[in-house]
Amino acid sequence: MPVGAQSLIQASYFVAAALFILGLKRMSSPVTARGGIISAGVGMLVATLITFLWPDMHNYLLMTVAIAIGGIIAWVSGKRVAMTDMPQMIALYNGMGGGAAGAIAAVELFAGEAHGVAQLVLGVLGGVIGAVSFAGSLIAFGKLQGIIKRSFRFRGQNYVNLVILVATALVGAIVVVHGGENLPGHVTALFVLALVLGLTMTLPIGGADMPVVISLYNALTGLAVAFEGFVLDNAAMIIAGTVVGSAGTLLTQLMAKAMNRSLANVLFSGFGDTAAAGGGELKGSMKPIETADVAVMLGFSQKVIVVPGYGMAVAQAQHKVWELCQALIARGVAVKFAIHPVAGRMPGHMNVLLAEAGVPYDLIYDADEINSEFETADVALIIGANDVVNPVARTDKSSPIYGMPILNADKAKNVIVIKRGQGAGFSGIENALFYLDNTRMLYGDGQAKAAELVQAVKAL
């Protein structure tokens, strides 16, 4: 093995690993985030190109073709995807990574390239985790994309999953003891079982819980990549995979906490899109208001807090809402955006959607930062948000959302809700906020109403 090439390869992996960690670090602040992804990208590019110098390799042509196919498809789809569909796209790319880790394990096991117990165990483990992540991520993609419309649940599904898990472990142990190259049938069975496990684990989970699941599979793919790195003696894979594994685990916990769900709850209970309406009857009535009156109220306020929800993004109203806010800011009104962690499809998703409309990130506040400010706000403007401003979460123990942290929009002097109709929200729970004395309902399409408000405010 030529020493020069080997040193160059190792040096490039060292640089790549350093750039990945630096990139992730810089991605955790909005000021440096873009530089972070670019530096990580440089690391990836260098490592990939230098890998072509790896000694004694074959199949260069096919390899290049494969990179071109995967790369071009991902490039085009990534450039085209709408910001609202970002969560499922992340799931899809993550699943591809898991599948790649599984494929590496399969090749190494079939070829008998994994030597010693440690490499065999890690190879099998990484392959199984990768395959589970692959199948599970595809299901997550299908659910969020609306291809899979219902959740498949049946009695004892947790036991079925346990049986499949035990069977996978048994087959895996046999492969480790005898070596994969001697038992190709068992290796095949191992991967089939792992893929089935990924399917049966993910199918019962409801759409609302998918962000947590996607994040978990992201961490798992990282782990699978790290394990295959051990098999291939590849330090860059070990470091990058492990860093993602632990960072992803932390991110999963943060998301689950923001959504008021424990990870065990998400994985084993199968709630998440079927929260039955509960709680007592609500007193009072919803009081409608006209656009012109809202414009006057907003235009002569000192402080307005906007609470956007996923409904706003679905109505593509974020551009008009920002235009409205700019008109208000021009009149000297202080405008802030209050974002609940689950305002979009996953924590942070709403921030991306607002950023797309041009809203600067320093006008955007999360729940902890802004909740004390609602009391001093003249108007809380709710657009497409529902459960995250429902005061029932604070008061009614029988409600399915009891205990979920909410935005205290009900504390504002006036509350304006822009809403399509009188129906209940995503979870089917009646919203007590809509019945409060200081709440007025502006019925209509979010984008159309925002556009009317822009005109009315400018005409003041």
Added chain:
Amino acid sequence: MIDGFIALYIFMLAAFTGYEVISRVPVILHTPLMSGSNFVHGIVLVGAMVAMGRAHTPLEIGIAFVGVVLAAGNAVGGYVVTERMLEMFKSSKAQPKAKH
């Protein structure tokens, strides 16, 4: 060759690094950061390339080919969507030109 305990040390230090790097991230960046970490494990591409480079039978080559396609998709797709999201984050202080 990365031996047993050296590998274990790398594993431990990298795990702590990942945890520390993320621990103070604001909620507004959760989605792009998840996407960014998704891109980082796209390094599986180099592994898939090496596995393909030493594959011999048609079965091994076929699986490895699929692996490289998937890995390239992970790396390129992860980069493109993360960059697209982060490119949009702007401060109100540095916003001279209005989009649209």
